Amino acid sequence: MLLVVDIGNTNITFGIYKDDELISTFRITTKISRTSDEFGIIMTDLIKTRGKSEVDEVDAVIIASVVPDVMHSFTSGVIKYLNVNPIIVGPGTKTGIKIQLTNPREVGADRVVDAVAAYDLYGGPLIVIDYGTATTYDYVTADGVFAGGVTAPGIRISAAALWRDAAKLPEIAIAKPDNIIGKDTISSMQAGLIHGRIGETEYVIEKIKEEAGESDMKVIATGGLGKLISENTDKIQIYDANLTLKGLKLVYDKEINR
Numbered sequence: 288m289l290l291v292v293d294i295g296n297t298n299i300t301f302g303i304y305k306d307d308e309l310i311s312t313f314r315i316t317t318k319i320s321r322t323s324d325e326f327g328i329i330m331t332d333l334i335k336t337r338g339k340s341e342v343d344e345v346d347a348v349i350i351a352s353v354v355p356d357v358m359h360s361f362t363s364g365v366i367k368y369l370n371v372n373p374i375i376v377g378p379g380t381k382t383g384i385k386i387q388l389t390n391p392r393e394v395g396a397d398r399v400v401d402a403v404a405a406y407d408l409y410g411g412p413l414i415v416i417d418y419g420t421a422t423t424y425d426y427v428t429a430d431g432v433f434a435g436g437v438t439a440p441g442i443r444i445s446a447a448a449l450w451r452d453a454a455k456l457p458e459i460a461i462a463k464p465d466n467i468i469g470k471d472t473i474s475s476m477q478a479g480l481i482h483g484r485i486g487e488t489e490y491v492i493e494k495i496k497e498e499a500g501e502s503d504m505k506v507i508a509t510g511g512l513g514k515l516i517s518e519n520t521d522k523i524q525i526y527d528a529n530l531t532l533k534g535l536k537l538v539y540d541k542e543i544n545r
Contacts, residue, residue, distance in 0.1 A: 288344040290334070290369070291535035293397060294352035294361065296420040297443070301330070302532035303338045303345075309529060309536070311338040323360045327368030348373035349539040351396035351531070374542055376400060381545045382538050383407070386433045394433065395423075397531055402427050404534030405507040409525060412501045414492060416523070417531075418442065418510030422484070424491050426499055434499070437491055442512050446480055463515060484512075485520050492522045 289304040300314040313333050321329075331342045348371045352358055358375075365373050374380070376396040382403050386394055397417065402425055405415045412429045416422065418441065425436035440448075442461060450458045459473050467482050469475025496504050508517045509530035517526040527533070 288340060288346060289536065289539060290330075290345050290348045290371075291532050291539070292348065292350045292352075292361075292373075293400070293531045293535065294350060294354050294357055295397065296354060299357075299361075300532065301333065302529065302535070303334065303340060304536055307536075309532060311340075312529065312532065313337040317354055317357060319354070319356045321357075321360055323363035323367055326361050326364030330364060331368050342369060345369050345371060347371060347539065347543075349376065349535050349542075350374070351376040351400045351535055353395045353397055374539060376535070376538055380538060381541045383541055384427070384431055384433050388433070388435060398423055398425055398436070399433065400531055400534035400538060401425070401509060402433050402534075403537050404527075404530045405505075406431050407537050408527075408533065409505055409507055411505075412499070413505040413507055414495055415530075416488065416506065416508045416510075416513065418484075418508065418513040418516060420444065422487075422510075424495060426495050428499075437495070439487065439491075442480055442484055445483075446476075449476060449480075461512065463519065481515065481519070484516055488516055489520055489522045
């Protein structure tokens with residue numbers, strides 16, 4: 288049984304694969320202050336309760352992380368409690384994707400894994416959008432080259448900036464209002480956050496297509512708030528909530544069969 292782990296700035300997301308089937312997913316908040324024992328206990332409890340599996344069934348682990356400060360405690364927890372040496376996605380990992388950037392080592396492991404999943408599952412050329420802590424737009428060519436992308440503040444970061452830096456603006460739920468013209472403070476903030484992100488999404492997609500010279504390009508979205516955005520624009524063809532976890536499984540298969 289394979290445990291795939293995506294360590295993001297906000298959440299750590301786990302997936303359990305039995306053979307080629309993703310049978311369970313679960314997540315915890317990302318906290319740098321956790322010890323290896325805390326991580327180990329949390330993981331084993333979640334595997335038993337949410338995964339409905341025995342811990343000793345886990346015989347492989349692969350991790351993509353954008354939070355270096357968590358990695359020592361987390362990987363120690365995996366080794367101590369699951370008795371597995373995890374594969375860490377990074378430079379040298381076999382992915383099947385060529386990164387054509389000035390400094391390939393700067394690309395987050397999550398973006399690489401998303402690109403692998405989108406390209407292997409849906410084919411290129413394509414744009415992969417991940418609506419996470421940051422919103423990222425990545426261009427993958429027809430022959431599987433990660434050719435660059437765009438990084439923007441995530442929706443929650445933008446929302447937090449509004450109520451943190453504007454004294455009279457309240458903390459609000461992130462939701463799409465009925466109308467773009469708000470009749471009160473909350474609906475006007477919601478309209479700005481959601482419709483603003485839809486507008487950004489559509490503009491960035493069109494500019495990437497224009498600059499790449501690729502008018503017929505698939506657009507694949509993932510990330511917590513990606514479903515809300517994808518449902519409100521025809522520029523996104525596919526929303527795949529588990530794209531990163533699927534990518535981790537694909538990278539694991541490539542790595543062990545290299």
